[in-house]
Amino acid sequence: MVVGSRWFASTDLQVFDGIAYLHSIDIVHRDLKPENLLMVGRDESDPSYMQIKIADFGLSAMKANAKSDEEWSKEMREFCGTQDYLAPEVFKIAALGKKAGNLQYDAKVDVWSVGVIYYIMLCGYPPFYSEDNDMLKMIQQIMHAKFKFHSPKWDSVSSDSKDFIMKCLTVDTSKRPSAAECMKDPLFANNHVFSEQALDVKDDLREFLSKRRKKVLGAVKAIARMETIANFKFFRDPKDPTQREAERLFRTIDSLGNSNGFLELYEVILYIQEYMQHMFYKKNSMGDNVVDEKKLKDFASNLRNLVDTNKDGAISLEEFVQGFVTWKHFIEEQEKAS
Structure with missing residues (x-):
């Protein structure tokens, strides 16, 4: 099976289909990342192999559970999620603290997260990172959406895929599409032509995951x-x-x-x-x-x-x-x- 742009776009579309439904019933996941996307099947010959399920709703916000609009607004100001995948408005509200007033984020934080996931899928490393593990540098990159499509890794990726990522990783939430709008993007059109070239991302992905594990282990060792x-x-x-x-x-x-x-x-x-x-x-x-x-x-x-x-x-x-x-x-x- 060729793991290329078509396969990843199909996966991404399923995720947007899922969160579009969640958003329609006022549920925001708030912790979307590759670890929380599960493949139903293990066998490539099984049709369910391509089926994706969204998991881990431990940090999700559900409006139905809020006792009042004020409580819902408070919940939509909480700082939660995994930092690599957090939208800039989450950091902004946290930094403002009490000065944030009634400022709150919305369901589009999930769109940003899926944009980060799609970027990682296509190249094997995240759009925002710091070589020296300086968290502040990474947050500054996120706040200004500073990322690149590095050559040669991105040379074989379609311009539609790159454009779509840029739409998802738009700092201005009024210009960032909703999940439902993302599903209508030209990237997911039936007549879209994908490159059939396999994307060699396994080694980069292993290195990325290895670095994340080392960071966690480093924190544990530091405490010990x-x-x-x-x-x-x-x-x-x-x-x-x-x-x-x-x-x-x-x-x-x-x-x-x-x-x-x-x-x-x-x-x-x-x-x-x-x-x-x-x-x-x-x-x-x-x-x-x-x-x-x-x-x-x-x-x-x-x-x-x-x-x-x-x-x-x-x-x-x-x-x-x-x-x-x-x-x-x-x-x-x-x-x-x-």
Whole structure:
């Protein structure tokens, strides 16, 4: 069986067919990625081999479950999903925090995700990535839709496929097509002529998946080997860029409370609730995403205790800068080791 543009377009059309139905009944998946697309059959001779099922609705938003329009709007402001596949508006709303007001995303976040998936299908690597695993760089690429169709990998891919990806990965949501509109794209027309050339993406895909696994393993190892932080010698230097970054973050967290020059536990909790609460989601009895407040507060408490070297119950600027710089150094060392 030739795995080429026709096969991938057929797969993509099925995904859009599925999410168009979901969107029509006010369900947004919010975590579409290759791992959540399942092939029904295993045997190429089985007709169901080409059939795709969308899986894992753990982070999906269902309007029917919302008790009010206000609750639905709040749900459509949540930061959730897998970062590589998140639409720019999700990051924008998260960055604005309370300043986002009533700003919310919509079902077109799923269209963006499928656009990323289709890109990966055709070349074996993602459109947005950073060679040095700098998450901020990747987010900036996503926010401005900065990606390329690199030669020679993309030379044999049709212009219709490239145009379609560009439509899906449009930052302006008013210009990004809906799932139903995507299904009417010329790419999926019955008379569309595809290249029958097989796309050699297996090696690139394996490398991409390998890098993702290494990133996860690296995080696990980092947690398991925290004791190496103790060997790092810290020297205060107000001109050091990393230390200045730490100072700015300290003032941001302190401004959430009384701005007294010390970070107390409640201020750390406020910051985590504002920018990191998605890390502590759990399902309630109704199947809705809610914040596990105990886990969040335990995490904030442990973080405070780790950085509070003199154990007075608050984090001074000096303690925060030292903890921040030491952690940065530790991450850099772990990346070198991996």
